[in-house]
Amino acid sequence: xxxxVDSGGGLVQPGGSLRxxxxxxxFTFSTYEMTWVRQAPGKGxxxxxxxxSGATTIKYADSVQGRFTISRDNAKNSLFLQMNSxxxxxxxxxxxxxxxxxxxxxxxxxxxxxxxxxxx
Amino acid sequence: xxxxxxxxxxxxxxxxxxxxxxCRASQSVSSRLAWYQQKPGQVPSLLIYEASNRxxxxxDRFRGSGSGTDFTLTITSLEPExxxxxxxxxxxxWPITFGQGTRLEIx
Numbered sequence: 001x002x003x004x005v006d007s008g009g010g011l012v013q014p015g016g017s018l019r020x021x022x023x024x025x026x027f028t029f030s031t032y033e034m035t036w037v038r039q040a041p042g043k044g045x046x047x048x049x050x051x052x053s054g055a056t057t058i059k060y061a062d063s064v065q066g067r068f069t070i071s072r073d074n075a076k077n078s079l080f081l082q083m084n085s086x087x088x089x090x091x092x093x094x095x096x097x098x099x100x101x102x103x104x105x106x107x108x109x110x111x112x113x114x115x116x117x118x119x120x
Numbered sequence: 121x122x123x124x125x126x127x128x129x130x131x132x133x134x135x136x137x138x139x140x141x142x143c144r145a146s147q148s149v150s151s152r153l154a155w156y157q158q159k160p161g162q163v164p165s166l167l168i169y170e171a172s173n174r175x176x177x178x179x180d181r182f183r184g185s186g187s188g189t190d191f192t193l194t195i196t197s198l199e200p201e202x203x204x205x206x207x208x209x210x211x212x213x214w215p216i217t218f219g220q221g222t223r224l225e226i227x
Contacts, residue, residue, distance in 0.1 A: 035216075037164075045156075045164060045207055047216040061215050062121075095163060103170060105211035106154045110163040 002026040002109045004096050009114030016086050016118070022079040022096030022111055030074035033099035035107060036081050038092035038116075048094070049081065050105070064090075086118045122146055124208050124219035132225040133198055141193040141222045143208035148188045152212040155184055155193045158221075159204045167206075168193065200226050 008020040022034070036048040049070040050059040058070055069082040079096050093115050097107035123146040133139055143153065151171040156164040166175040168184035171191060183194045195202055203226045208219040 044205075044221045045158075045209070045218040047209075047218065050216070059214050100166065100169060100175075103152075103211070105152075105216060106166060106169040106209070107156075107164070108166045108175060110165070113163060 002098065004098065004109055004111035006094065006096055006111035006114040009094065009116045011117045011119065012086055013120055014087060014118055017082070017084045018086065018116060020081040020083065020094055020096075020114055020116070024077045024079065024096075024098070027098070029072075029077040032101065033104050034070075034072060034079045035097045035099055035105075036070060036079075036094060037097055037107065037110075038090075038094045039113075040089075040092040043092075046092070050099075051079070083116070086116075088118050090116060091118050092116060121215055122149060122210055122212060122217055124210060124217055126206075126208060126219035126222045128222060129220075130223045130225065132227055135198055135200060135226055137198050139193075139195040139198055139202070139224055141195075141206055141224070143186075143191040143193070143219050145189045145191075145210060145212075149210040149212035151187050152210055153184075153186070153191050154209045154211070155182075156207045156209065157202075157204045158207065159201075164207065195224075198226050202226055 003025045005023045067085045093113040096111045098109040100106040100108040155168040158164040172184045205221045
């Protein structure tokens with residue numbers, strides 16, 4: 001069974017940093033593209049970042065470009081999101097999601113989400 | 121950036137009725153569009169991909185149609201558990217974007 005477990009969220013001050021993790025199991029992680037999606041409290045879904053299976057193609061939303069870094073460790077079946085220079089509008093639940101295979105860039109499994117709160 | 125506009129914002133229907141949800145793209149996305157369902161307190165789940173293909177385990181009460189800029193999610197024989205927010209999402213170009221959602225209430 002596919003399982004994604006998000007962790008690393010918490011309360012951080014504006015300008016601070018946080019590293020989110022996503023532990024994957026139940027599928028061959030190294031062959032799947034992965035994505036982070038966030039959802040601000042009471043709001044809709046916002047795509048954040050994408051990484052292909054070999055970490056050769058990486059994309060970011062303009063709102064996080066230059067501040068966030070997506071990465072993965074295929075040996076440890078893990079996905080990461082390093083978030084720097086955090087702002088109040090980064091407050092959201094962050095979900096890791098597995099990309100559907102053929103075609104990709106749709107999200108067929110999601111983690112439970114981890115809440116990031118940016119506040120003084 | 122491709123903007124996806126969903127309508128209506130809220131839809132209130134009775135059990136057994138048919139729901140028609142719309143998603144309009146600001147430019148053509150061909151058939152590169154998906155629909156997700158998010159029930160209260162739950163994570164989103166993939167319903168439809170490539171405009172009309174049901175994801176694994178999705179009943180045939182859920183039907184996606186459209187191409188280009190206009191897309192529709194039709195849900196027939198509504199059940200109380202269909203109460204959720206429904207989002208469309210395109211993959212036609214970067215950045216990927218989602219619509220703002222349609223809230224479906226079954227009363």
